[in-house]
Amino acid sequence: MNDLTAAPVRSTLEQRLREELAACYRLIAHFRMTDLIFTHISVRLPGPEHHFLINPYGLMFDEITASNLVKIDLEGRAVEPSPYPVNPAGFVIHSAIHGAREDAQCVLHTHTKSGCAVAALKCGLLPVNQISMEFYGKVAYHDYEGVALDMSEQQRLVADMGDKPVLMLRNHGLLTVGETVSQAFLRMYYLEKACEIQLAAQAAGELVLPSAEVCEHTERQFNDPGRPLEEGELTDPDAMQLAWAALLRLLDRVAPGYRD
Helix, strand or coil: CCCCCCCCCCHHHHHHHHHHHHHHHHHHHHHCCCCCCCCCCECCCCCCCCCCCCCCCCCCCCCCCCCCCCEECCCCCCCCCCCCCCCCCHHHHHHCCCCCCCCEEEEEEEECHHHHHCCCCCCCCCCCCCHHCCCCCCCCEEEECCCCCCCHHHHHHHHCCCCCCCCEEEEEEEEEEECCCHHHHHHHHHHHHHHHHHHHHHHCCCCCCCCCHHHHHHHHHHHHHCCCCCCCCCCCCCHHHHHHHHHHHHHHHCHHHHHH
């Protein structure tokens, strides 16, 4: 007799992605970038179906585990049975980007105080410091249209984002994408830090901004470690992999249950 309550059989790759996504939720909670049960992170699963995993709506981010993530399709239908619903606004935003961007394996959206503040500034993100220069020329903007419950907004959101890895949702929040969960998380971590520093600098006095040439050079240093190096220049191609491994060790110490 078949046991209809048995856990779904999952590939090793899906289990790894579940663990990485659950880790990302726990890290967002650890670094205080949550908004209660709201906001969302998703990862696309391999295959032509474009199924993706997203948080179970109603759980705090520090409650999310590999096994309770919800698998849905691009129409918002659950692919596997789950006792949890999916945030409708999360579905509208994430399905739009996963459906349009093959490189957007992971999509991460936050409502942090600093992120929302900079997203509400006419100037947007400025190259105030070394961290923000990582995103020089990499940020798109989407005007606020209300809570993201209207499917017709998807086309405009995707058009505004283009091929950029960062989207500032005006009067709303921040969004990053990545080819991996780790890339999307680390982009968000440093984007949030860039917003915090900008607000502190703007409150303190007149800003000193580097030249466009310096900003472009610094952006390449961050995002193109395989580029031809200038004489005497060093590179650190493994920095982000080392940082992600360190973050997973942190979680294994303080919140090991995320793998369950």
